[in-house]
């Protein structure tokens with residue numbers, strides 16, 4: 001069946017026809033038949049170079065044989081037991097050794113669950129009710145963080161979701177990114193603040209990069225006010241490098257959330273941090289958190305295979321950085337927009353200078369973006385269908401892919 005027909009059925013049965021709003025491409029999304037390496041094959045017979053990488057997880061590309069092998073050998077032994085498995089301490093050891101800010105970790109099934117639990121834990125530990133997030137930051141689709149949220153919420157023009165109680169949102173304050181003064185003045189006027197949660201690199205509207213010393217400054221401001229610092233590294237974890245943004249920028253958060261890459265393409269999330277905080281989590285402590293599928297052995301085996309592969313092949317990060325730099329170099333010099341990248345995260349913004357925050361990202365010419373996106377698709381390059389989503393490269397992108405991506409950028413901008 002063709003994509004258009006599948007979508008006609010899907011939209012009758014599934015709200016908007018999709019299982020997650022970012023996939024709602026107009027007039028209808030393409031349906032994927034299969035994918036391998038850097039390529040997606042659609043049910044309509046098209047072959048596309050994938051620069052979306054499932055919105056981040058697929059740093060080793062689609063159907064990587066090493067990960068497939070790990071999943072297959074786990075499959076033979078069963079995949080859900082409702083008991084602890086040896087893979088849990090093994091993966092916990094890997095993750096905590098890589099992240100300076102994580103003494104302990106708890107596995108969950110999605111990034112949303114991880115941030116929800118981390119925020120509850122911050123409240124439980126500090127005994128304070130309020131949190132602060134960054135305008136345009138996206139931390140999943142739960143009530144307390146759907147305020148000025150990035151990702152699909154911004155693309156669709158609903159950054160503040162209906163159905164979220166005003167009482168709940170009243171406990172979520174906002175400050176602009178790259179503005180330590182705004183944070184200082186909010187915290188000095190509000191003794192009720194439990195935590196600041198942010199994406200250290202804003203991946204869900206960007207990437208928008210931290211200015212020099214911004215992350216260091218918010219670390220000292222939060223510390224001075226006894227406010228926990230939560231790095232939401234669901235995108236940046238194992239993406240900007242081993243140890244994530246906290247290692248890359250040398251800033252130690254109190255709590256960290258992970259997801260995406262650490263599942264090797266299967267559903268996962270994790271939150272971790274300082275031992276005294278983490279030990280507040282049930283059953284060690286009074287902050288409740290639980291999940292039927294938490295720490296399931298399939299996700300863990302795929303995640304462990306991915307992380308071990310990255311640890312053994314650290315050169316991947318330098319190679320990916322070179323690839324995005326090459327794309328930058330092919331942008332016509334007289335182009336009106338701005339190219340931003342960090343490692344394998346990159347984006348061309350339709351605004352003259354790189355945006356510093358949510359306000360500036362929203363100034364982009366989204367009409368120009370749409371025309372550009374369609375032009376790229378016509379040339380067989382699949383980018384996330386929004387000005388407000390980061391593009392990703394994987395280790396599976398070949399030199400040939402890169403040349404085609406560069407040629408397409410050069411002609412579509």
Ligand SMILES: *Cc1c(COP(=O)(O)O)cnc(C)c1O
Pocket residue numbers: 109110111112113115138139140141199203204232233234235259260268269
């Ligand atoms: C994707 C994402 C989430 C949500 O993760 P899910 O697995 O989709 O629930 C949370 N925070 C950030 C920074 C993300 O990019």
